[in-house]
Amino acid sequence: METSSEQHSDYTAALEAELAIARAEKAAALAEVAVAKAREADDAAIILRQNLYIQKLQRELRGQKSERLSRLIAQMELMLEDAEATASEDELAAEMAVAAAGSIPVIGFTRKRPVKKPFPDHLPRERVVVAGPAACTCCGGERLRKLGEDITETMESVPRSWKVIQTVREKFSCRDCEAISQAPAPFHVIPRGWAGPSLLAMILCDKFGQHIPLNRQVERFALEGVPLSLSTVADAIGSCCQVLEPLLRRIEAHTFAAERLHGDDTTVPVLAAGKTDIARIWSYVRVDAPFGGSAPPSAMFYYSRDRAGEHPQTHLADYSGILQADAYTGYGQLYLPDRSPGPIYEAACWAHARRPFFALADVETSARRKARGKSAFIISPIAIEMVRRIDALFAIEREINGLPADHRKAIRQLQSMPLITENEAWMREQRVKLPRDHDLAKAFDYMLNRWLSFTRFLDDGCICLSNNAAERSLRGVALGRKAWLFAGSDRGGQRAAAMYSLIVTAKMNRIDPQAWLADVLARIADHPANRIDELLPWNWARNAMKTMPQAA
16 A cells, blocks of 8 residues: 555656646747747748839839839838848747757748858958867777868958958768768857858947948948848848847846936837837936946846836836936836835936026027027026026035945035025025916926935935936937937837947947957857856956956
């Protein structure tokens, strides 16, 4: 008769077997979904590619009828760029899902890409020979003879010059057992390895760091004697985004581990059916240097189709601490005291509050307008006084920037607290004298209605007086809008946000994002997953310094 212990063991084993089967079935289902998603993305890319081809043929046959047709082709090229990158990204995700399915077989999916043109003959070839094995991989015999070699050509970019690297893998056969031995093929960031890591890093940084759309990059490549199709280059963008995903997640975790975050957003036009919609890029910045923190700075960007409050609530769902941001109502749910996993405390921006007062106190701008024959601004003595009072607070902050948080708090209690107390009384006195619709009344109400948020810096040395760190992080997006005009799709906006996170974080740590990305793309495949932090910008910079040759 079985004992209760044996029955319990059998029951446990049965449950574990059922759990393993359920997990395998779930993995298989997820893999099938990923494959279906990859097929759908590939079909969309094919349709766009054919439509673009038709439009270009019609233009060649009928001639350029109007500037509108040129803009239409440019828009279709941007849409194709996003579709190709999306299809490539989904294909890699499907391959990973199929591999993770385990024991349950799932039919994978491989895209049928356009035939790649051979590399130009005039480009120099650099042979990098991977040494063959010294002994037979089958029997261990050392009597090997060379049968031939396989060559993989990868295009690489040296600043303002081009070359094709030929990776040669020699084949050997064993004289004893006739088995063929050959070194394994090297890893390539993108399928078939047509582009090297330095070229890929240049394309990424030009597109997302310098805001040069891919169609303009392709035109530049052609002028340099290297014709590449837009589809081929866009395909590489999607592959790189998928490969860099682990680094993005580590930057995200580092950013939201901060005691204090800067948050802001800006508009991004996104292409829609027959029009453009106004989407959003959200930025969350970690900068601990103002209060003497040693953690490296970082920035995390997100994309959304609109400015609904649900987006920052999702971004900050697991965060608790201090958020320095403007008075956007979408943040309201974040400041609830009973919020889970913990409270978020609002810290208002004094620089933001200063702007309407400064606009009414800008004597120089008013004089210039008057000199040009335009109506001058009405200069308000109250606005001038308010600007002077706020500037006095910023003067104190400049003296304590970089000091430890407890020192900053002590100095603020001693020097800033009396000014804040006096300012509040003066502001309320001036407010009652103003009509409700007056510009100064609105500026005073903005501050007085959020006085707790504006004065929270007095009790916490980690808080800054302004939210300029977040605004600086979005400066590149604002400049880029003039170059690329709009995002091609929602997935394109998401990719842009991901690459902004990587590139802006690298710049904040004072390293060249192109050099960093080139090295990371060359190493990430063989890098241990449990040491992925070594590739983060701040750790990469330290490791690079260690490997630099020392001066004599």
